[in-house]
Amino acid sequence: MTGHPPGPLWTGRASNRAQWLLAAAGAACLALGVELAVDASWTSGTVPLLMSVIGCFAAGLLILFGTLAFVHVAVTVDSRAVEVRCGHIGLPRRTIRLAEVTSAEFVPRITPQHWGGWGYRWRPERGTAVIVRRGEGLELRMDDGKLFTVTVDDAENAVRVIRTHLRALAH
Numbered sequence: 282m283t284g285h286p287p288g289p290l291w292t293g294r295a296s297n298r299a300q301w302l303l304a305a306a307g308a309a310c311l312a313l314g315v316e317l318a319v320d321a322s323w324t325s326g327t328v329p330l331l332m333s334v335i336g337c338f339a340a341g342l343l344i345l346f347g348t349l350a351f352v353h354v355a356v357t358v359d360s361r362a363v364e365v366r367c368g369h370i371g372l373p374r375r376t377i378r379l380a381e382v383t384s385a386e387f388v389p390r391i392t393p394q395h396w397g398g399w400g401y402r403w404r405p406e407r408g409t410a411v412i413v414r415r416g417e418g419l420e421l422r423m424d425d426g427k428l429f430t431v432t433v434d435d436a437e438n439a440v441r442v443i444r445t446h447l448r449a450l451a452h
Contacts, residue, residue: 291357293355295414295418296352297353304344304352306344307341307345307348313337314333314338317334351400352368353368354413361379362376385419387437388420396410399414411431416432
């Protein structure tokens with residue numbers, strides 16, 4: 282049995298079903314690679330066949346794993362940290378200690394276009410973000426001035442809990 286630290290514990294998540302379409306495209310590339318490898322009746326030689334098979338496998342794996350990592354995000358807030366885990370295996374993962382956070386803000390509308398797409402993003406003028414869908418999210422300002430943004434459902438309550446913990450840390 283694992284115990285949680287004292288104080289409010291908040292968990293939330295966000296998901297994006299459209300990512301499954303991209304994952305299906307990755308699976309289709311893998312299937313094409315298998316089909317090419319099995320039904321190798323190419324008359325132009327082994328090298329073009331090998332390049333096609335490897336290319337399909339590489340593209341398929343990149344698309345498949347790249348999209349499955351950002352199908353959903355899970356956020357946990359406790360009295361010590363904010364933890365962000367992506368995908369089904371929880372990678373990439375980021376833990377931000379609340380001692381390093383100076384403020385938390387609710388952001389009612391975050392779009393992938395603001396960040397250059399879905400996934401784990403970095404923009405010099407905006408900081409780092411985990412974007413899995415458009416909609417609400419939270420933004421943390423660190424003591425070094427950097428920002429971290431994540432899209433998550435019920436972000437307003439997450440910000441309330443974070444602010445409660447920040448006030449407790451300040452005393």
